[in-house]
Amino acid sequence: MKSAPQQENPSALPASSSPAASQPLPAGLDAMLCFAIYGAAHAFTRTYKPLLEPLGLTYPQYLVMLTLWEDDASTVKQLGDRLGLDSGTLSPLLKRLELSGLVTRKRNRQDERQVNVHLTDAGLAMKQQAVGVMSAIGQATGCTRDEANAMLEELVALKERLLKAGE
């Protein structure tokens, strides 16, 4: 550890307040990447809320539906792996989706530990409405395709590095 030069890294260290150029650098909390991501994530949730309300969905439920539209009859574990959520979050969430009539949960015949989550007709039909949601969100972000893709790749790479650092 001592042989490796300590890399000064700004993602969590508050930047100094000295102006490097014509524009002062943000200091403290505002210089922390994690806080910017925290803020952006909450902003997305808030932006989604009125759009998803007519569908009767919360944002995490929407993510689950998106996953099922891609891969209907996924197991709880597959949903969890896909979304980075555990069964503590998914079980009650899926129960509520089932109560809403959007999905059904069925024990897998081959491996009875597994539960497959199937879309109902109503769940399938909802996919059409999701197009409007995606369109509205796309506009709300004010990003071009290239901008969004660039950010997305950086964020995914960051996530992977963080998860790897925690192993």
Place this chain on the structure above:
Amino acid sequence: MKSAPQQENPSALPASSSPAASQPLPAGLDAMLCFAIYGAAHAFTRTYKPLLEPLGLTYPQYLVMLTLWEDDASTVKQLGDRLGLDSGTLSPLLKRLELSGLVTRKRNRQDERQVNVHLTDAGLAMKQQAVGVMSAIGQATGCTRDEANAMLEELVALKERLLKAGE
């Protein structure tokens, strides 16, 4: 609405699966910027957890402490404005911090609707330990200073656009 050309925006629209170059573009959920941010935010929380455990803090509590180290005796409203959280979140959170002996909450004499949140000696002293946390997080992200700053600025701008779109 009809006169404005519909801008195709990838931040929420699943990208097509056709390879544009040597590397296939992610499709569906993986093409959604909001999901990348959701994932990165959770990854940060997870990365922070073992680092903050010795301090007895959760990540949101840590953000509050950071804010108070910057501006001791902030009101609940100021904390909320700073962190984008409402009193429903902050009141119980601050209560727990008070129970931990890190802060005290006092009614403001000039305007009794307000409550000022003061750091205790223990709360002040904890700032030293936070340096280690920041350092570890900085390393875990694997970002250079310039990379982190660039991402941070984009994310902040995105957050502002999202919040503005919701008005």
Place this chain on the structure above:
DNA sequence: CGTAATTAGATTGTGCGCAATCGAATTGCG
């Protein structure tokens, strides 16, 4: 084959985040 180890999903408990609501205090306006 039998048993220990592992897996899968549900549950319990805790903290977080937000909408709605409330009571008290302050501000704004006629």
Place this chain on the structure above:
DNA sequence: CGCAATTCGATTGCGCACAATCTAATTACG
């Protein structure tokens, strides 16, 4: 000045996220 409107923080209610735990089922290994 009196009262309506607004502000502030606390509370209630609900859904989310995760750690720990549990039961049942499956896999691994001697």
